[in-house]
Amino acid sequence: MLSKTLEKALNDQVNKEYYSAFLYLSMSSYFESVNLLGMAAWMRTQYEEEVMHAIKIFDMIADMEGKVELKSVEAPPVKFESPLDVFTKTLEHERKVTGMINDIYSLAREENNYAVQSALQWFIDEQVEEEKSALEVVQQLKMIGDETTPLLMLDNKLGSRELEPGA
Ligand code: MG
DSSP: OOOHHHHHHHHHHHHHHHHHHHHHHHHHHHHHHTTOHHHHHHHHHHHHHHHHHHHHHHHHHHHTTOOOOOOOOOOOOOOOOOHHHHHHHHHHHHHHHHHHHHHHHHHHHHTTOHHHHHHHHHHHHHHHHHHHHHHHHHHHHHHHTTOHHHHHHHHHHHTTOOOOTTO
16 A cells, blocks of 8 residues: 555656656767767666666556556756766766655655565665766766777777666
8 A cells, every 4th residue: 555645756756767767868869979889878778777667666556556647757958068977967867866765765664664665675776786887987987088098998898788687
C-alpha cells in the first residue's frame, strides 16, 4: 500500500527519471555533433539506464497498489560548451537526483513504509555509482585540459562501457 503522499512522490520521480533520460540523450547528440563518438555512446547507455530507472519505479508503484500517472517531460537543454561542461552538468544532475531519492526515502521512513524503503535501497546504491562515475570523468577532463590526444583516448575508453544488467 502507498499513501497518497508517497504515491505522488514516486510518480514525480518517474517523471524525473524520464527527464534524466532525455537529458543524457541530448548530451549524446551533442557528442555526436563534435565527433566524440565514445562519449556519445556512453551517454546513450546512460539514457537507457535512466529509462530502466523510470520503469523500475513505475513497477514499484503498480506493485504497491498505487496509481501510475505519467506527465509530460520537461525539455532538456540542447546547447553545451565542451565535454567538461557536459560531464560537470551530469555530476550536478546526479547529485540533485540523489537528493530526490533521499527525500522519498525520508518520507517512507516517516510513514513507516518498509517496502518502499527496501525498494529504494537499490536506488541509493545506484546513485553512489552514478556520482562516482561522473566525478571520475570530470576530474580526468580537468587533467586533460585542451590536449587532443588524451581527450581522444578518454573518448575511446568511455565508448567501451557496457550496459549493466539490471542497472
Ligand atoms: Mg536515475
